[in-house]
Amino acid sequence: MRHILLATHGTPGAQKAEDLAAQWAREQGAHVTVLSIVNEDWKHMTGDDWLNTSKARNLFADYVEGQIEGEIKGLWERVARKLDGLEVEYVRRVGRPEDVLCQVAREQQADVIVMGAHQKKQAPGWRARFENKKLHPQLPCPMVVAP
Amino acid sequence: MAHTDVSRPSNVPLLVLSGVLLLYGALVASGVFEGMFKALHTHKAIDLMEVLSFVLGGIGLLSALLRQGRMNKPLTNFDTFVLETVPGILFIMVLAMGIRWFLEPVVVMMSGALVPTLGFKIHKVLNLNYVVLGILVGIVITNSWGIPSFAAAGVKTARFVLKMGVILLGARYSFAELAKLGMVSVWMIGFFVLGTVFLVLFLGKIFKQPKSMTGVLSAGMGVCGVSATVACAPVVKAKCSEMAYTIGTILGFGILCMFAFPTIGKIVGMNPTQFGAWAGTGILNSAQVAAACLAFNAVDIKTLKVGEIFNITRVLFLPIIVLVLATWYGRSSGQRLTFKEVVVDKFPLFILGFLLLFFMSSLGVFSPSGHYKGKYLDFSYNQRTEVTPEELDVLAKAQAAGIPGLNEEERAAFADLVKQRQIAGNFDERDNKTVFDTTARHRMDALESILARAKGGEITISADVKSALGHAIKQVHKKSKTIVTLTDAMIWFFAYGLIGLGMQITKKSLAQAGGWPLVMGGISGVAKATLSFIVVMYFVKDVVLK
Structure with missing residues (x-):
């Protein structure tokens, strides 16, 4: 195993995946790519707003982008400490999570994808989970769900 | 300014849409659908169907030709803002026409057929008219197949078109109406907006929630739903999850209100002023206020006129709330906002257009001297000249029971009113305006005679029949003819805008509802709707609207 693709957004389930990826990378001397996916559905979050000026809407979009950027930066700083000493690359993409994960795995020629398990109680944050029906048919490599 | 992007969606969908419209227009003109239209009771719109089909089909075909010639060229502003929007505009217009002339009548017929099973007309309980159906169709499309890529650019015009609808609505107010409604709305919105904002801030303190979350939720719940959330989130530095939960909660609450409000309003017998005031105060999202008002009464636009004044008042309160929240939040963060950031950048320009049309109308620009009130009689086939469905029920029952003492002409005029739902000439004579209008005028005279004789005690009719x-x-x-034309355009703009906005409501955004925003939003939203209901029922009187 030379290349691990770690998909994380920092929730308790994803943090278990981070630990597992760190452990395997150290054991195997593998390269790790940390993938943060910005859900494309954020673009629909202005809902049926029609009263605002385009300037106010653009300001909101910029603000959301800045917030997401800040959250990802904080996440990467934390993950960097966990993966200290390993060869790590960070990737941020916008899109539908299932599609983006498989696309990046293909591009990076990952040997395995590591991700967190569904938790009984969803962690605070954007409410969306990987849909196996959409994910499994397009997986380019094995995927491990960290228990 | 041109840029290097040459990607454009395929021309095929636009050609297909244009072809379908032109073919439909030709078939309508040939008369092959007349039997079906009579069964659906949409035959009165045949002329409009023809005009819209040929005009839209022609525009589509011309745009397709222009697009074809520019397929591999860089996009210019003309491409981005005009040419590339045409497929989406046609897409929504085809939906709007289909909903208004096919889906709505079919839903009404099916609802009638279900009465023996259900015991009531489901379309009346859920207020399934073309406006509500339009939003639902938009929601279904976006959450099932998604907005087709060829239509994506055009769907974005919905916001602009809805604003155009509000601008045109400005021509329908008089000084007296605006003054009375404005006064009621300023008091009610002032009380409930500020009340809800402070209630949410108070709840946030009780439940020990962060200021950023309480701030963004208070704006959304207090002022104008998602629009206020969008405007205030950067001011109170809301986190991603807080914005998502708030928007999800507001959207979900708004959709529930859109169905519940008109039904409750009808059950308790609200008049247009009361319902417009209640919807304009209690419903969070402004698009859903317009939808609820048109669901309550789509025949004339009295309710919409009231609701939109409340909407506009709310928007004008938005900068005040931004300022309040900026001060409240800025005290701890040291943040300061400029006048430009709070007022100028957030001021909705369409309100200036609304005021412009209002002043032009008030100054008589749209009403030539020959068109003073009552002078111009409009017998044309249109929903705005019809009686309401409730009035139609009253008239049909009176006709079935028989009204003693009516002469032949009066009886015939009464029967024709029930048949055509409006005072009009004969359908087959609609192409000869003089004959059509003369027949209609005789029928109107006969109906006026019924009212006069009832007043004189010669015949007896119920108060409901008199009113109808x-x-x-x-x-x-x-x-005035111009105002009638503006009103017709406005109704289509609203229908178009609301279908397009329905397409912006995704199940993923609704699924974000949760966390403390759901709890606090639920408490404050229900409190606002309930209290405003009580205030409206006891303190808001009917305002005479034209």
Whole structure:
């Protein structure tokens, strides 16, 4: 195993995946790519707003982008400490999570994808989970769900 | 300014849409659908169907030709803002026409067929008219197949078109109406907006929630739903999850209100002023206020006129709330906002357009001297000249029971009113305006005679029948031809805008509802709707609207 693709957004389930990826990378001397996916559905979050000026809407979009950027930066700083000493690359993409994960795995020629398990109680944050029906048919490599 | 992007969606969908419209227009003109239209009771719109089909189909075909010639060229502003929007505009227009002339009548017929099983008309309980159906169709499309890529650019015009609808609505107010409604709305919105904002801030303190979350939720719940959330989130530095939960909660609450409000309003017998005031105060999202008002009464636009004044008042309160929240939040963060950031950048320019149309109308620009009130009679086939469905029920029952003492001409005029739902000439004579209008005028005279004889005690009719006859006569008295045309355009703009906005409501955004925003939003939203209901029922009187 030379290349691990770690998909994380920092929730308790994803943090278990981070630990597992760190452990395997150290054991195997593998390269790790940390993938943060910005859900494309954020673009629909202005809902049926029609009263605002385009300037106010653009300001909101910029603000959301800045917030997401800040959250990802904080996440990467934390993950960097966990993966200290390993060869790590960070990737941020916008899109539908299932599609983006498989696309990046293909591009990076990952040997395995590591991700967190569904938790009984969803962690605070954007409410969306990987849909196996959409994910499994397009997986380019094995995927491990960290228990 | 051109840029290097040459990607454009395929021309095929636009050609297909244009072809379908032109073919439909030709078939309507040939008369092959007349039997079906009569069964659906949409035959009165045949002329409009023809015009819209040929005009839209022609525009589509011309755009397709222009697009074809520019397929591999860089996009210019003309491409981005005009040419590339045409497929989406046609897409929404085809949906709007289909909903108004096919889906709505079919839903009404199916609802009638279900009465023996259900015991009531489901379309009346859920207020399934073309406006509500339009939003639902938009929501279904975006959450099932998604907005087709060829239509994506055009769907974005919905916001602009809805603003155009509000601007045109400005022509329908008089000084007296605006003054009275404005006064009621300023008091009610002032009280409930500030009340809800402070209630949410108070709840946030009780539940020990962060200021950023309480701030963004208070704006959304207090002022104008998602629009206020969008405007205030950067001011209170809301986190991603807080914005998502708030928007999800507001969207979900708004959709529930859109169905519940008109039904409750009808059950308790609200008048247009009361319902417009209640919807304009209690419903969070402004698009859903317009939808609820048109769901309550789509025949004339009295309710919409009231609701939109409340909407506009709320928007004007938005900068005040931004300022309040900026001060409240800025005290701890040291943040300061400029006048430009709070007022200028957030001021909705369409309100200036609304005021412009209002002043032009008030100064008589749209009403030539020959068109003073009551002078211009409009017998044309249109929903705005019809009686309401409730009035139609009253008239049909009275006709079935028989009204003793009516002469032949009066009886025939009454029967025709029930048949055509409005005062009009004969359908087959609609192409000869003089004959059509003369017949209609005789029928109107006969109906006025019924009212006069009832007043003189010669015949006896119920108060409901009197009211329905009076409304039927009032419906054909119009102020000016220009205003009638503007109103027709406005109704289509609203229908178009609301279908397009329905397409912006995704199940993923609704699924974000949760966390403390759901709890606090639920408490404050229900409190606002309930208290405003009580205030409206006890303190808001009917305002005479034209």
